[in-house]
Amino acid sequence: MTNTTKLFALLATCMMSAVSTPAFSGVPSKSADTEDTDAYTVTVSGLGEVMVAPDSLRTSISIRARAETLAEARAVAGRNTRSVIQALEGLRIQDLQVRTVEITVTPIPERQPEGLGETTEPRIIGYQAESSLSVALRAVGFEALRVQGPRILDAALGAGANVVGGLDFFLSQPREAHRLALAAAVADAEANARVVAGAAKVELRGHRTISTEVVGIFEPQQAMYAAAEMGAGGENVIDFPVEPGEIRVTTQVTASFDFEE
Structure with a gap:
């Protein structure tokens, strides 16, 4: 055997030894016939x-007033809003939260006849003022909601609220x-x-x-x-x-x- 042939045989033996020797690094090595653990x-x-x-519950309550003048509409809406807040406070419900979320004043235009083509700017015939309240009662329990829910809405309607949203129950x-x-x-x-x-x-x-x-x-x-838009003065209050x-x-x-x- 020539020197060149002996050299190639020695290299082949070393390569086979390197493949078959496990790596002792503290982590078990995978053999060639071991499948991927993801399988x-x-x-x-x-x-x-x-x-x-x-x-808990929440609801929205609005007081809407219409009048011929801006000052009168604002005065009626303001007066009824104070009445509603006082009525809610008069219920003596602990942890009842009442806050104002929006106040709007808008003009009321005269209704224009249909089918007349171009018309002049509609005449303002009055004003509408509206105050919106958010009312919430939190962490009071299931039975308290059954009792206090009707009291809150009926008190608000009886004091002058005329647009009331439904009761929204939550955790x-x-x-x-x-x-x-x-x-x-x-x-x-x-x-x-x-x-x-x-x-x-x-x-x-x-x-x-x-x-x-x-x-x-x-x-x-x-x-x-x-x-539902109700009339003021309590005539639509139903328990x-x-x-x-x-x-x-x-x-x-x-x-x-x-x-x-």
Whole structure:
């Protein structure tokens, strides 16, 4: 055997030795016949839903007045607004929040005949003044909402409010309901993974990853006096019962589980 042939044989032996020797770095090495561990995972989604009773409410109350002059419209709206605020305060409801959110004054144009083509600028025949209040009652409990809801709206209407929105029920602390929904979603994902593993005749070993999706909070709304324009002076005041519906909170998770055959 020539020197050149011996040299090539020696190099080949060294290369084979380097491939077959494991690397002792504290992390087990993968052999050539080991498959990627990502192939041994199952990914499923889980849905969580909880129904909880609301503990808070909000509503919008407006006082609308029309008059021939701007000063008169403002005076009537201002007077009725003060009456409404005093009536709400007179209910002696602890933690009832009343605040002004908008005040508007607009001219009332004369109605123009139709089909006359070009017309002159319409004549101003009066003015409308409107004051809008936001009323909220937070963290009082389900039964308190049933009792205080009608009292709030009836007091406002009786004192001069003539446009009242419906009652909107909500949660003062939605995070707690969110956490309950998350726990239900994770449990649902685990149940789904067990079904998949059973159908595939493999054994689950544990979680690999879990990610959360967008949370949905669906609040019931009462159409009580909704967008209805009432006459002032209390002639339209009716004591309607209030039954707040439950609030549905939903969430979704995506989870991956390791398994072995």
